[in-house]
Amino acid sequence: MEKVTNDTIKHVAALAQLEFSEEELAKFTPQMGKILEMAEELQAVDTTGVEETVQVVDRDTVFREDVPEKWQTREEMMKNVPDKSNGFVKVPVIIDKDDNQ
């Protein structure tokens, strides 16, 4: 496994729109290293023939009926919105979208 350096953490932080001070980097770099070492240990386990775990809850096929309900008003929903206009949520334009949905 590639060694985790301050530069690795800086790169991941930038992707997550975060900024860390030098002291924080000194703390996070070894922590992240330990987490990845732990993951590497787990990868050593032989999982041949073991079905992947998708859910830890022992339930399946939980449905609700198709009954519409009004829970919150627009005013309630908008309480945490920093910028709004005519009932819309106002955000900076982001054009470069691969909206592959």
Add this chain to the structure above:
Amino acid sequence: MNFTSTIGLEVHFELKTKSKIFSPSPVTYGAKPNTETNVIDWGYPGTLPMVNKEVYRLGLMVALATHSHVNPVTHFDRKNYFYPDNPKAYQITQFFKPLAENGYVEVEVHGKKKKIHIHEMHIEEDAGKNTHGTNGFSYVDYNRQGVPLLEVVSEPEMTDPDEAVAYLEKLREIVQFTGASDVKMEEGSMRIDTNISIRPAGQKELGTKVEMKNLNSFEHVRMSLAYEQKRQQEILLSGGRVRLSTRRFDTNTGKTVLERVKEGDADYRYFPEPDLPPYHIKQEWVDEIAANLPKTADERRKIYVDEYGLKPYDANVLLQNKESSDFFDATVAAGADPQQAANWMNTQVNGYLNEKHAELKDIALTPENLAAMIKLISDGTISSKIAKKVFAETVANGTDPKKYVEENGMAQLSDESVLAPMVKEVVDANPQSVEDYKNGKDRAIGFLVGQIMKQTRGKANPKVINKLLLADLASR
């Protein structure tokens, strides 16, 4: 040099539910922005999705109607991407274990039948609607967030734009007649993405694909694919290389415009949705849905033409949408003659709907009232001229035709014992017309009919008058 095109299509259908896929927010079209949402739709921390059973039922109907293999176990996955219309920063979809796979749609193109296979279909949530302003800001409405979608992904088996459109028309018809979606492209309840690549004829390896998103009419699909075929051919013939890209169809110029070049497929870091359990679809449920599937358009077409004797054109007009076909079926079930019912549906009823920009569900006319009015015409109670007045009243106000005719004294006079003396009186009073008729002037009959109609204030049944007149004249 000849080229072969390879076309694949991805179609999103908005499923016709009352509430959203993972929350009980109402599903509406055209509501004020952000009024039909709740904390689940907005992805508030601590909220959990819960699957709407109706979404599965409608999805299974489409799967069965397209001969697809229903997966007995399905689960949901997270598709991660950041964009303001996606409040959780992931979309819940089905990537690893979709609802159904390996279906097909049979189409007829250029006189040949062809099966176009469906790779898979899966259910997922729609995103909100992002409107870009001119001031550096976008405006987001989350009403559409969480509306259930069924995405149907074809195999890349179509080779020209006509095949692609034939597939879309057939798929639209199938989905509409299951009742799973109202497939209104203008409202976004059917949306189309296309993929097209070309390669020299005989070459095994596929060319580089170009994607076009959110095409909102079949004609635009046809035009954009035809344009892309030509554009890509010109690139290859001039020794160039087609780039993996997403393009947009410009409706004003009829050309496709580059939106972005892809470096490869986007990495959405799919992983199983931890907030939802796996879904085991019991065979009994699938069988029950299969047993209750509505008649397909093809089955209805066969009944209309073979059993009712309708012309294929009239049958196809009735089958333009499920509502129209259902209304016609109910009118016939209420006792109307099928040919008469088809004539009224395809002319007067459609004319009224076009004039009012309305749908059948929006107007006061019922199949029972239309059938009652048709019966009044066929049993001679009212003339076709009077029927138009009765129809105008019934379609506008839902008035019972029989009652309306009785209350307004609109019934035709068809009783021969009442009409015969009137006919005799008119003929006796017009010896010149009798003479003219005997001399071969058929117009004389028209004059005599007019006189009787005048006497009865237009209420006499013209058929009965003609019959009585001819009998009277023959006896003189």
